[in-house]
Amino acid sequence: MxxxxxxxxxxxxxxxxxxxxxxxxxxxxxxxxxxxxxxxxxxxxxxxxxxxxxxxxxxxxxxxxxLIDCHTHLVFGGDRCGEFEERLEGVPYAEIARRGGGIRRSVEGTRAASPEQLHRSAEQRLRRLIGEGVTTVEIKSGYGLETETELRMLRAARKLGAEGFVSVVTSFLGAHAFPAGMDRDAYVDLVCGPMLDAVAAEGLADAVDAFCETIAFSPAETERVFQAARAKGLPVKLHADQISDSGAAALAARHGALSCDHVEYTGEDGVRAMAEAGSVAVLLPGAFYMLREKQKPPVELFRRHGVPMAVATDANPGSSPLLSPLLAMNMACVLFGLTPYEALLGMTAHAARALGLAADRGTxxxxxxxxxxxxxxxxxxxxxxxxxxxxxxxxxxxxxxxxxxxxxxxxx
Known part of the structure; x- marks a missing residue:
């Protein structure tokens, strides 16, 4: 019995x-x-x-x-609706970022928000994901770019998980952008030193992420962040090859990255490196759609080399204000050519693997x-x-x- x-x-x-x-x-x-x-x-x-x-x-x-949403930026202050209007008028995302918009605009709003405001607004967004079947969600920091605000974001994410309506996995994304007026080397030192030390001391991060791109962190700077993360025993993941092929996916694979996310411009060498490392390709069709991009992720290369493909909303205030995992799967099929089975794997089994949780959930x-x-x-x-x-x-x-x-x- x-x-x-x-x-x-x-x-x-x-x-x-x-x-x-x-x-x-x-x-x-x-x-x-x-x-x-x-x-x-x-x-x-x-x-x-x-x-x-x-x-x-x-x-x-x-x-x-x-369902598992393995890439989100749910905790933030303010919005970037004005930038949406600018992009519709033809201003490229990279140009908006260079002019001090983009991530830096969200930094301003997030720094100004209280812990209660950050938690309450993120909870409202999280309810939308929950309403479409999400039981595990990853939430990144990255809109603080200073120690205290980065910690405040991660604490808000942890609080959402403690409420028990969803499992929350957190990623420290201090290497998201460079704060205005700060020397690049000095900021990388801050991320790899005092900022990461404080995050690790409170146990606020399950992984460390970075944005390696021409408008963000260079491969050499990203390497420093990854080395510091691994020294703390934290796994890594990467916003990789979103607007150019800088070898970011291959770099992440060398560090055993759980996942490489965006990957629209990843070439075959990068795909091969991901396959060898067991890294998951996280496809983010919301950002592709919202930014009206033309370069699609190399889905056929991922299939050929056996790289698992996850799908996520990338919910954030700028490039992907998307709070529907079902629409993300639909977009992955229609825009990127995934089969419905591949898209469902991308929000279950492969999403779990992208978070290092495949032994525990996803099937x-x-x-x-x-x-x-x-x-x-x-x-x-x-x-x-x-x-x-x-x-x-x-x-x-x-x-x-x-x-x-x-x-x-x-x-x-």
Whole structure:
């Protein structure tokens, strides 16, 4: 006799186990949870004799892993709607950044915001992700560019995770841009020294990120940041090759990066290096769309070399004000040519790998954390077909085996 805390029955299962055919689908399935972990999964007809504290009828819906948004900038102050208007009038993103806009504009708003304002505004954005099935989200700093504000951002992110409605993974992104009027070497020294020391002392970061680009940090400067991060025992990831191929993806791969993100301009040498290092390519179609870019990520090269592709919203106030993971998957299919199966892997199994969490979540397998999403759909591809229609499709989210519906976080 097996004892479960909960059993879901009368569900169609898409396990998202990589290598399985048809998304690892199990028709008329059942899934049992014990102590927050998946304890049994399979066809309902094969469910062994068991007792459960609660049995939940899925009414024929599709049960998938909870969605994972593995690249966001949810914590910030202010907005950059004015820059959106400028770009529509033909001003390039790089030109806006050079004139003191872009990231620096968000720095001004974030520095001016109180801890309560940062938390409250980020919580409102997070609710949108939760309403479309997200159970794990990565949140970066990077709009402080000074120690205290960077810490304030990461504390706000940690607080969101402590509230229990979603798992939060944090990335320290002090190397996002250079603050106005500060010497480049001096700022890199600050990021690699006092700033990283303070972040590590409070345990505020799960990884260290950087922006390696012609308008941001050079490969040599990025290398210094990565060396400091690895000395602290922190894994690294990188905003790489977004507007040029500077060899950033290959640099990140040399440091065993969890992921290389954006990667529109990554060449075959970079893709090959990522494959050898096991780095995930995180595709960010929201920024591609919002900036009206033309260079697409080398999806076919990633396929050919076996580089896993994750998909994320890149939710941020400037280049990707996108709070719909379902729309991100739709864009990945329509704009980048992913199949719906690849896009779903990109928001589940491969997104977990991009955060170093593949052993714990991202697929429906015995022993993994019971983060689940139950959908009122006829087939999994509908999650990539509807353009940001999660409120009408999502039936229930489950966090660690405990139901956490949108209503619990104030959504209607």
């Amino acid at each position: 097996i004892r479960f805390d909960r059993i879901w029955v009368n569900v169609q299962l898409a396990t998202m186990v990589t290598g399985a055919t048809d998304r690892g689908e199990i028709r008329d399935g059942a899934l049992g949870v014990c102590d927050g972990k998946i304890a049994w999964i399979g066809p309902r007809a094969e469910l062994p004799e068991s007792v459960a504290a609660e049995t939940r009828d899925g009414a024929g819906g599709w049960l998938l892993p909870g 429906l397998e015995v022993g993994k954390r019971a983060d689940l999403s139950l959908w009122r759909i006829g087939r999994p591809a509908e999650l990539c077909y509807w353009m940001g229609y999660g409120g009408g499709l999502l039936v229930e989210r489950v966090i660690g085996g405990k139901p956490s519906t949108p209503a619990r976080v104030g959504l209607v």
